[in-house]
Amino acid sequence: MGKLLSKIFGNKEMRILMLGLDAAGKTTILYKLKLGQSVTTIPTVGFNVETVTYKNVKFNVWDVGGQDKIRPLWRHYYTGTQGLIFVVDCADRDRIDEARQELHRIINDREMRDAIILIFANKQDLPDAMKPHEIQEKLGLTRIRDRNWYVQPSVGGPPATYCGEDRDAI
Known part of the structure; x- marks a missing residue:
């Protein structure tokens, strides 16, 4: 993943917004x-x-609560966001x-139009978890043609830790 991030971002600081449903x-x-x-x-x-530094890029990651009563406040965090990390519980089919x-x-939202997605x-280790291709379909990502987006499987942490992939290979 490091090569991909370096190609996209180069040496700089990025504001990342991490959102998703509660839990x-x-x-x-x-x-x-x-x-x-x-x-x-x-x-x-x-x-x-938190600031996470990886491959000469400082990611200032804003993790905002996902409870339904908090979601209307998400828009207040959009300004200046360069990347969106949207976390999905792949075992929660009822809320996809x-x-x-x-x-x-x-x-x-117009404030998020330039953000990479x-x-x-997440939660690929749980029984009956939806695989990345199913998440791609269920989230309607294939219809998004004017934006850069990527789906990465994970298990409560960086995907390379759990999926046997070389983090730098992407």
Whole structure:
């Protein structure tokens, strides 16, 4: 993934917004990226901000709570966002339509029109979890032609940790 990030971003600082429905795994992923280990988390009320440096790029990651009562506040975080990480609980088939609606609400906002989209297809270790190609279809990503987007499988952390992939190969 490092080669892809370097090609896209070069040497600089990026503002990244991490969103998704509640209990999708956003905070777990954030701290796995930051600390390199799993930590116990509680539901985020408000936001967490961490700087993660990878391949000469400083990512200022804003992890905002995903409870439905907090979602109307997401738009206040859009300004200046260069990348969106949208985390999906792939085992939660009952709420995939809700996730799709929220994703499209975000990316259709004029403040987010230039943001690169990374979908973390999270919780791949759980039984009956939707695979990345199914997430791509269910979220309606194939209809997005004017934006850069990518779906990455994960298990509560960076995908290379769990999927046997070389993080630098992408």
